[in-house]
Amino acid sequence: xxxKKKPSSDQGSSSSALDSSRWEVSCFWERRLQKExxxxxxxxxxxxxxxxxxxxxxxxxxxxxxxGAQGTLYEGxxxxxxxxxxxxxxxxxxxxxxxxxxxxxxxxxxxNGHICLxxxxxxxxxxxxxQSVCLSIVSMLSxxxxxxxxxxxxxxxxxxxxxxxxxxxxxxxxxx
Amino acid sequence: MGNCLKGSTADDISLLRGSDSTxxxxxxxxxxxxxxYQESLPVYYxxxxxxxxxxxxxxxEQVKIAKRxxxxxxxxxxxxDGCKKNRECVICMIEFMINDPVRxxxxxxxxHVECIDDWLMxxxxxxxxxxxxxxxxxxxxxxx
Ligand SMILES: [Zn+2]
Ligand SMILES: [Zn+2]
Numbered sequence: 001x002x003x004k005k006k007p008s009s010d011q012g013s014s015s016s017a018l019d020s021s022r023w024e025v026s027c028f029w030e031r032r033l034q035k036e037x038x039x040x041x042x043x044x045x046x047x048x049x050x051x052x053x054x055x056x057x058x059x060x061x062x063x064x065x066x067x068g069a070q071g072t073l074y075e076g077x078x079x080x081x082x083x084x085x086x087x088x089x090x091x092x093x094x095x096x097x098x099x100x101x102x103x104x105x106x107x108x109x110x111x112n113g114h115i116c117l118x119x120x121x122x123x124x125x126x127x128x129x130x131q132s133v134c135l136s137i138v139s140m141l142s143x144x145x146x147x148x149x150x151x152x153x154x155x156x157x158x159x160x161x162x163x164x165x166x167x168x169x170x171x172x173x174x175x176x
Numbered sequence: 177m178g179n180c181l182k183g184s185t186a187d188d189i190s191l192l193r194g195s196d197s198t199x200x201x202x203x204x205x206x207x208x209x210x211x212x213y214q215e216s217l218p219v220y221y222x223x224x225x226x227x228x229x230x231x232x233x234x235x236x237e238q239v240k241i242a243k244r245x246x247x248x249x250x251x252x253x254x255x256x257d258g259c260k261k262n263r264e265c266v267i268c269m270i271e272f273m274i275n276d277p278v279r280x281x282x283x284x285x286x287x288h289v290e291c292i293d294d295w296l297m298x299x300x301x302x303x304x305x306x307x308x309x310x311x312x313x314x315x316x317x318x319x320x
Contacts, residue, residue: 028268035269090267091295126295127266127303 029089033059036130048134060085064134068104072142079104081137082113083130093124095165096133105147108140112157114164115140116150121169241297247310248296253279253289266304267291283307 037059040050047067055062062083068074080100086092098104098113108116119128119136150156160167233241256262256272264271265278265288272278277289285304287295292303300309 032269091298123306125299125301125303125306126291129269 027087029085029087030059032090033085037062040131045131045135045138047138048131050130062130063099064130066134066138069138069142073144073147074104074141077102077104081134083133090126090128093120093128093165094130094133095163096120096137097164104141105149106141106144107146107148107150110150110153110156110160112160114156114160114167116169118169121165121167244297244300247300248293251279251281251309253277256286259286262286265291267295281307281309 037050037052037055040048041052044050047069049065051063051065062085064081064083066079066081068077068079079098079102082095082097082099084095086095096115096117098109098115103109103111103113110116115137117136117140119125119133156167254277256274256276256278258274262272262278262285265286267287268291270288272286272288278286279289279292280286281292281302283302283305285302287303295303296309301307302309
């Protein structure tokens with residue numbers, strides 16, 4: 001009679017159970033960062049390279065190489081950006097600073113690498129990503145007309161917190 | 177593109193954004209060294225269903241949180257029906273699956289309930305288009 005059940009072969013759905021347990025192991029923000037890392041490696045924006053090995057080892061801290069765009073004041077220059085993520089990412093913005101020997105001279109970039117860019121603090125949204133932050137920074141640099149430091153650079157650099165997210169940023173009223 | 181910010185912190189704390197006066201006063205007298213960043217505003221709740229010891233919050237804060245939760249609960253929810261227009265929740269970057277619980281914002285952007293509620297407790301705006309979610313609700317409160 002045919003009532004014997006083959007125990008194993010029909011029940012091949014156990015792999016999905018495995019998957020779901022993996023979901024629990026890596027939490028929300030790690031999963032999202034892994035996705036972002038993959039897409040940044042596969043389709044990096046022009047002039048942007050992520051240190052995938054370092055980021056793979058420590059997801060909370062990425063180093064990104066950024067080339068000054070052609071036809072801009074920063075053509076031929078190379079910069080390094082550091083991204084730090086908290087477990088509240090993407091609800092909390094990443095901490096983004098320029099590091100290394102070459103900090104771009106720009107009215108919104110302090111000589112200690114801090115960047116005055118609204119999407120990094122108050123205008124952050126979880127729909128933004130490492131990639132969109134990089135694109136914003138590229139375009140911030142590209143639209144620069146004159147290489148100079150922010151007017152309050154020396155004071156700020158002396159007094160600021162190490163974490164730029166602790167800074168309360170204001171518009172530099174250079175247009176008025 | 178990017179610019180330094182002006183001092184408006186009205187976003188999280190004032191649900192109904194009536195507090196123009198606080199904005200003015202804060203922007204005039206804080207210039208120098210960075211005052212403590214106000215990220216520890218207690219408006220945030222892990223999620224509406226997870227409660228934290230209320231002893232850590234002032235009464236005023238509790239009211240604000242309760243109001244915020246109330247507003248969030250007014251936003252329509254549903255389950256993902258396979259609509260091609262919204263394929264992925266941009267907060268977790270995971271594609272919607274049929275029957276995922278989702279929440280619809282007035283701008284028609286759609287997110288997982290869990291994902292968007294967490295964000296709305298921090299900022300009452302749509303992550304995708306930055307539309308203030310409470311705009312529609314506001315008009316019924318404000319007289320001017
Ligand atoms: Zn989601
Ligand atoms: Zn929207």
